[in-house]
Amino acid sequence: MSYLHGIKWIDDSNVANGFLRADGKPRVSSMPYLHDIAEGNITGHQAWAKYGYTPTMNTVESDIWSGAGAINFPVAADGWDVLSANAADGGVSIFDGTSSGGTATSLIDGTKNFNGGTAVEVGDCIILDKAADGGRTPEWGYVTAVTNNTTLEVLGGFSSSGTGFGTAGRAYYVLDRNDATGGTTKTGAQAVKVEFLKADYSTGSEIVILLASSARNLVQTDTFRVNSFRIIATGTANKSVGALSLRLEGGARTVYSYITAAYTRARNIAYTVPLGKVLYIAAANFAYAFSENKVNWMRCSIKANRDPSTGMLTGSIFYPYSETIVANGALQQNLDLPVRLPAKTDLKVSGIASVAGIATCALRGWLETP
Secondary structure (H helix, E strand, C coil): CCCCCCCEEECCCCCEEECEEECCEEECCCCCHHHHHHCCCCCCEEEEEEEEEEEEECCCCEECECCCCCCCCCCCCECEEEEECCCCCCCCEEEEEECCEEECCEEECCCCCCCCCCCCCCCCEEEECCCCCCCCCCEEEECCEEEECCEEECCCCCCCCCCCCCCCCCEEEEECCCCCHHHCCCCCEEEEEEEEECCCCCEEEEEEECECCECEECCCCCECEEEEEEEEEECCCCCCCCCEEEEECCCCCCEEEEECCCCCECCECCEECCCCCEEEEEEEEEEEECCCCCCCEEEEEEEECECCCCCCECCCCCEEEEEEEEECEEEEEEEEEEEEECCCCEEEEEEEECCCEEEEEEEEEEEECC
């Protein structure tokens, strides 16, 4: 007579694995699918979140973004610029050039003396290939040590882990965080990163060094949809001093994204699914507030420009995919059947209130490469 020598499971490599036990019972844990996505355990899946805020949720339907009113989706690819409402927002490059060497955590330029003139200090921001295209990714990092006259250390690593850094040939800028160059102490936003889609819906990005009280044009002009707008370098305030606007260059200067004064990112719920991706929205949080001590409400809708039955892309016509009512409070909505939005879909969240107030929204889910 034979006996079963323990309970085991066989993985896809045909390797037997035993179970740990708890009081004689198999101790088994199955991680939820979304948690595995958050940990990066599922190939082709990327955790996704989008946040929105409006100071003017009105009795006429409006969209949830900090620019207030209706969100503007560009009608064609064009040039953009960035403008601050306060002169305290602006970046000063004290060194720039092309790296002669480096690693994922350092930059070397044998032609410079980083200890000379307005010397580089710990905390200064290094920007690499700020308007890169054609294979290189704009990156940034913060100086942790000036090793010698020609070497800057970034022990926290650059933003993309030094992807494609190589040993030489990267255009760089060093932004002065602390010194009062020109007699003015640096306080506000110095540089922002814009993540966008091009006319073919492929992704792109650019880092923009701000000009005090003046607009700075993006170098890239094939910009069609903005998916992220946030500050990556600041002075001593660690945030913007004035409001920052991402706008159409020239003409009417339509605002496409907006960072409220004293914040670090745009709270703009608009998003467009990139080429080669599918977006799944699994959860939403809505909140509405009004100052009077009585019940008022906001009706809030997740909308997309896809026909719900045929999947046809419908341009500027948006259909509700989820709708709820919030009465002076917050509501968490978990979507048991996630909303599926294919590439090129425009997404936004709109609301209408019984009385003008403020509103916020957060959407969470994942991007998937089919």
